[in-house]
Amino acid sequence: MTQINNPKSTQKSAQKSIIKKLLLPVIALFALLLMVAWLAGSFDEKISPSLNEDINQVSNIANFDKANTYTVIERSDAIFEPVAASVEAKQTTIISSRMLARINTIAVRAGDKVKKGDLLVELEQSDLQSQVLQTKQNIIALQARYKEAKQNFERSEELLAKQLISTFNFDKANADYQSIVAELTAAEQRLSQAETTLSYATLTAPINGLIVDRFAQPGDTAQAGAKLLSLYNPLLLRVEAQVREQLALTLTLEQKIDIELPSINKTITGEIEEIVPAANTGSRSFLIKTRIKHNEHLLPGMYARMLIPAGEQVSLTVPLDKISHVGQLDFVWLNVNGTVQRRFVRLGKIQANNMVTVISGLQSGDVVFTPLSK
Known part of the structure; x- marks a missing residue:
């Protein structure tokens, strides 16, 4: 006896199977979202952010020296961009022979001081x-x-x-x-x-100077044009640097700028004497040459830094004795509407006269003072 399947029954069964297949992923996704929300603390009791009066606020102002206060004010400071530079000789020369001849004598060595007209090299x-x-x-x-x-x-x-x-x-x-x-x-x-x-055949010093190096020895054959000695004038030095075009275009001749000399731990003042009117196409910078005063400790090739003016910035400063510390955190005691609050601050560079720059935490007009117990 043959059994005949009901088409409607088969269709309902297929629909139920599809619903089950779709329902399981939805339930799993919902459970995952609940778990993520729980881990994120969505079901925990929330407290709105505010200052903890017990920690950051002191009601008794008598514990502080009301006479020893400081009002924070804004101050405009110049910004300087350090640019790598080098000390160069303004007057330098290479001594070479104008003919082919054997060298009889060389009268100087590296480091010797010579005057104009002194004998340097004598050829055969x-x-x-x-x-x-x-x-x-x-x-x-x-x-x-x-x-x-x-x-x-x-x-x-x-x-x-x-x-x-x-x-x-x-x-x-x-x-x-x-x-x-x-x-x-x-x-x-x-x-x-x-x-x-x-x-x-007789080579003499063309300038007063200092012998830098010698490149030949007595008995060698001097070739025409080949260098034998190099010397420079130690009294005429300058500092040269490649300055990016945005800063270089703000500079003018005879402008005075500060120059740091790390090797001798000094900062000197230079005067711009030349701005090469063509940019370096590789670095997009201009060569700036600065005149400096004679310093016996400076030698050509030494490292220097030009401090190029790059604008101004507004900063806030407070005395160091107004800063308190908790671990690695810095804070000040601030007078707010007759009450004292502790305000955490972020500090910058220490300035002269025991002042320190405040990067954040204060604004102009705030009054800070030191606790009597400090």
Whole structure:
């Protein structure tokens, strides 16, 4: 006997199965949300935020020195941006040879002080001296010929005036005279050139300065243009820095700025003497050169910091003796409408005269004082 299924019954069964499948995830999600809310404290008793009078408020103002109060006021302070800089020599030079020659002597070493005109390097000059001597002897011979040619020319002029010689003979005497004059002039020029070349063999200090380093030793062969010594003037130093364009455009020539020198623990005042009118395309900065006074402790290449003005900021300061502490927390006793409240504050840098900057917790006009028990 064949059993026939009811289509309506089958459809209802399928719908119930779908409802069960959807209901289970909804119940699980609801339970999860309840658990999260419980962990977050949603079912706990809430207390609205307020100052705890027992801790932050003191009703008896007699416990405080009412005469020793301080009223907080705003103060505008200049902001300075430190920029890495270096000490550079304003006047420096490299000593090099203008010819190829062997080095005979080097009269200085690194650290030696020299004056303008002092002997630094002496090159081999025997060949050059021979050339000068040979040229001088040649000039002596030419001077004798010149004297003879001049006398012949003057004599020919007199004879030509008396018509005792021909024009041809006079022209020949004149040509001989002019030729020897040209030879003598050329020889004198060669002597001047030989003496100049000989002077290149003796290198002297072009400025008063201090020898930084030497790059050759006696016996070496000096190449034309190759550096032998370097020196600078220690009396003329300056500080140079690459300053970002936004700050550099606010600077002017002759403006005075502070310069920190960490190596000698000093802060000096400099004066801007040059602003290079072209930015560095890599760093978008301008080269600023600052004139400084002579300091015997400064050397080229030392580290410095330029303090570039970058605007102003409003700050609040209070005396250090008004600050109390609880562990690592700082607070002050504040007079609020005749009652005393403890106000926690966040402190900044300690200033001069025992003052400290307050970053947050106070405002201008607040009155703070010190407890008598402190």
